[in-house]
Amino acid sequence: MASIRSLLGELKQSAIRIAPCPSARLAGTLDSLRHPTRRGVIRTLVAVPALFLLYVLILIPFTPSISSIRKASSEQPAQILSADGRKLAEFKQSNREWVALPEISPQVIDALIATEDHRFYAHFGLDWRRTAAAALNSLRGDRQGGSTLTQQLARNLYPEAIGRAPTLTRKIKEAITALKIEAIHSKDEILETYLNTVPFLYNAYGIEMAARTYFDTSADQLDVLQSATLVGMLKGNSYYNPVLNPERALQRRNTVLKQMVKREKLTAKQFDSLSKKPLRIDFERQTEPPGPAPHFARQLRKWLIAWADRNDYSIYGDGLVVRTTIDSRLQAAANQAVTRQGNSLQNLANAAWGKRSAWSNDSSLVQAFIRESPEYAAAIAKGRTSAQAMQELQADKDFMRALRQQKTQIQIGFxxxxxxxxxxxxxxxxxxxxxxxxxxxxxxxxxxxxxxxxxxxxxxxxxxxxxxxxxxxxxxxxxxxxxxxxxxxxxxxxxxxxxxxxxxxxxxxxxxxxxxxxxxxxxxxxxxxxxxxxxxxxxxxxxxxxxxxxxxxxxxxxxxxxxxxxxxxxxxxxxxxxxxxxxxxxxxxxxxxxxxxxxxxxxxxxxxxxxxxxxxxxxxxxxxxxxxxxxxxxxxxxxxxxxxxxxxxxxxxxxxxxxxxxxxxxxxxxxxxxxxxxxxxxxxxxxxxxxxxxxxxxxxxxxxxxxxxxxxxxxxxxxxxxxxxxxxxxxxxxxxxxxxxxxxxxxxxxxxxxxxxxxxxxxxxxxxxxxxxxxxKESDEGERLPTDPSPAATAVE
CATH class of the missing domain: 3.40.710.10 (DD-peptidase/beta-lactamase superfamily)
Known part of the structure; x- marks a missing residue:
């Protein structure tokens, strides 16, 4: 028995020497890691950056091109003109009005650089010291952002191409794009683009729309407190929303003011005085004017995007001039006719559906409308029975009034x-x-x-x-x-x-x-x-x-x-x-x-x-x-x-x-x-x-x-x-x-x-x-009135 075991052992050792099994190779690798040689250490140290560099090179084609960056940094939206030369619409990427850097309050620029990137004019798109500090603080549990203004601009311009996921790939793509931006634009151009593209909630993009939305003023008239409030929102628009969260917004504004003191843009005495003042928000949503033919423009935008994709153009950055078939005078006549008849018929509808016999809680149609409403679904989700949900909503006068207005609104297409x-x-x-x-x-x-x-x-x-x-x-x-x-x-x-x-x-x-x-x-x-x-x-x-x-x-x-x-x-x-x-x-x-x-x-x-x-x-x-x-x-x-x-x-x-x-x-x-x-x-x-x-x-x-x-x-x-x-x-x-x-x-x-x-x-x-x-001997229109009694009507004419 012992001799058999000895023979099997020899065969096993021979097999290992001839064809090492995976487990043996793994064991050898582990052994080399426990006892590294100088050559192995050098190879490892060289391999890590080499692989990283290779990964970076692979990602470059997946970042925005230089030509794309040039277009995005100088917004020139497509102009939509009628057949008779009138402007119908302008296809902007978002609701913003581009303003030049000299037309923006210096207080905004001081607050922005002091808070977000105080070495903005010294780096080339990446701030290694800030990145390293942010990494160390994050390891300690204090998560901080290390992005420069240029990197933030890259994210703002290309949210889909770069993304916002906290991954290494996103950071590398962001860094590559930032380097491209710095290579083709001056610092002032980057700053201007950043301030004109950054979002401020409520469909307001850029500093001009933000100034109008929150303070009812223009970008060049923003004072230091208003500037600090808007710059403070950049850390988290929703969290520091001055409309919904005024206390947080006030604290964040004062933090920005402290940074301005630290970077010598304000004195300590000025800070003491300014930090005690209230926010004084004057809020009003900014909406884009719909233009004379908004539904037409919406259909045209879909068509034009497809055309631009096929022909390698951007409807937001190439300054295209699109001459449509619309006649502005006929469009105005159509708008007038629709408005006049719509108002007339709406009065009739209001009178008809305002009667108790038409809009009553007992009406099966009205009850069907209630059951189809989101409010009814929400009540059921909260555990109400069908009868309870119906009764509660029928008793809600504001809900019933809004429901009737929604359902009895006359519509017209022309x-x-x-x-x-x-x-x-x-x-x-x-x-x-x-x-x-x-x-x-x-x-x-x-x-x-x-x-x-x-x-x-x-x-x-x-x-x-x-x-x-x-x-x-x-x-x-x-x-x-x-x-x-x-x-x-x-x-x-x-x-x-x-x-x-x-x-x-x-x-x-x-x-x-x-x-x-x-x-x-x-x-x-x-x-x-x-x-x-x-x-x-x-x-x-x-x-x-x-x-x-x-x-x-x-x-x-x-x-x-x-x-x-x-x-x-x-x-x-x-x-x-x-x-x-x-x-x-x-x-x-x-x-x-x-x-x-x-x-x-x-x-x-x-x-x-x-x-x-x-x-x-x-x-x-x-x-x-x-x-x-x-x-x-x-x-x-x-x-x-x-x-x-x-x-x-x-x-x-x-x-x-x-x-x-x-x-x-x-x-x-x-x-x-x-x-x-x-x-x-x-x-x-x-x-x-x-x-x-x-x-x-x-x-x-x-x-x-x-x-x-x-x-x-x-x-x-x-x-x-x-x-x-x-x-x-x-x-x-x-x-x-x-x-x-x-x-x-x-x-x-x-x-x-x-x-x-x-x-x-x-x-x-x-x-x-x-x-x-x-x-x-004209006969093309020689119809006569019928000798028979005229035909009668039907419910479906």
Missing amino acids: LAIDPRNGHVKAWVGSRDFEQEAFDHVQQARRQPGSTFKPFVYGEAYRQGASPNDRLIDQAVEIDVGGTEVWRPTDGAPPSGEAMSLGDGLAYSKNTITAQLIQQVGPAKVASLARQMGVRQSKLEAVPSLALGTSPVTLKEMVAAYGTIANGGGYLEPLLVSRIEDRDGRVIEEFSPQDPDIALERDVAYTLLDNLRGAINRGTGRDIRSRYGIRADVAGKTGTTQDNADGWFILMHRQLVAGAWVGFNDGRVTLRSDYWGQGAHSALPVVGEFFRNALRARLIDPHARFVAPEDTGLWARIKGWFRSLLSQEPVAEPKPQRIVKPARKQEPPQEPAAPAPVVSPTEPSGDPLQEKIDQIM
């Missing part, structure tokens, strides 16, 4: 586009950007109601139907699968009479439109809508699509109507026409692409001609009678179930504009069958806008849509004659007496409104005009 090139000319996303930043032009998706009907008729005409084709105005029942039957109705019983398709669209007849989509197919209607411009929203290919049940955006609908006005060619809405550098050199120009043909020209013109009827004698007749617009226009109103959404879109040869009116919550309505309709909620916005645009000659009042066949010399002669005879009169001529059709989808526009003004294309009473029309 967009205007030039159909000839897709240029966006005016964009209003809400009534007040500062109160409601949500964009009801591009972000909100709402049911379009009857403004969707032109897609149904457009598909029918594309398949060969004629506006003179007739369908019976009768009850409709459509099996939609299972046991469900769709029964679209109008506001009055069906007449049982035949009605032309042209009249069905002009009078917005649901029964006619429902029959038509059955004939042409919902899938084909959805396809046409996508081709014409509804390209982001999902469309359900079901029969009820005919009445606009699939939510879409206002931008999509206005673009689609622009396709009709452009002869059937879709153009994507264009925001920018040109981008220049700071010296005015053109970097890139943007022009519309060739249009996507969605409709043949004759089909598009037929559809447009039908929509003239909606303006001349249908649901949009207030455009003529109330707003006195005599120009060649066509359009459509839209109202959804329970009047939750009001729409109106109007087409002119040079401009297409649309408006949506409603509440953010679709369960809230104006509670009025009259004011809730698109003809009375959305139409006035577009009507006022167009009236002002025509009066100011921002669009040509004599421009006309030309039928496809009218393209030769004879058309130009005809247009010349018309331009002589179609001047807008000083007073409206009295319309011919006509038999009013039966009640349609929308009730009479105004109780005291005059009868509709006849279209310029109908007999005008002018013998010379009628003679010219007879000679030219």
